[in-house]
Amino acid sequence: MLIHRIINTKFSSCTYVIEVAHDQAWVVDCGDVPPLLEALKHKKLCGILLTHGHFDHIYGLNDVCRMFPEAMVYTNAAGRDALLSDRQNLSRYHETPFTFHFPERIIVVGDNETIPLSDTLKIRTVATPGHHPSCLTYVTDNVVFTVDSFIPNVGVVTILPGGDKALAAKSEELILELSRGSTIYAGHY
Numbered sequence: 001m002l003i004h005r006i007i008n009t010k011f012s013s014c015t016y017v018i019e020v021a022h023d024q025a026w027v028v029d030c031g032d033v034p035p036l037l038e039a040l041k042h043k044k045l046c047g048i049l050l051t052h053g054h055f056d057h058i059y060g061l062n063d064v065c066r067m068f069p070e071a072m073v074y075t076n077a078a079g080r081d082a083l084l085s086d087r088q089n090l091s092r093y094h095e096t097p098f099t100f101h102f103p104e105r106i107i108v109v110g111d112n113e114t115i116p117l118s119d120t121l122k123i124r125t126v127a128t129p130g131h132h133p134s135c136l137t138y139v140t141d142n143v144v145f146t147v148d149s150f151i152p153n154v155g156v157v158t159i160l161p162g163g164d165k166a167l168a169a170k171s172e173e174l175i176l177e178l179s180r181g182s183t184i185y186a187g188h189y
């Protein structure tokens, strides 16, 4: 498994490309499209794992889903709502309102579900609300994608709609526990 980080132009959010074979990849979150296409050159995009529904982590989705018609989009129920509402994903308050055009490709996952990334590799969802109810952390082989639920040395943002300080503290504790000995991939750089 190889992981590439793309630092996006909007708020320096991160997209991660998980290469599971030389010709197959998964993506965690979806911002700027050109560098992502470059990273996915000659590869099949198997699916897109969303860490939450804020627009700075999803704004490239429509273009990428158009270009990769087989890729499904994984998120929880709150994430699906945010994908379909520019108010909930907060893009309405920024320069380009965003709503997702392919609702039929959303796969709603909950806490502690396993998604097979390849024949030999699985990734597990962990609900980590606090930053937003749609927050999922993804855990696989010594790797934890926490994105906005936990950014080392930076506090979790809980002042946006749907934020909850107490839940964020609980999620942070959980993430510290399950990331022991693992590499953390956070949401902003």
Ligand SMILES: [Zn+2]
Pocket: 052, 054, 131, 132, 148
């Ligand atoms: Zn966020």
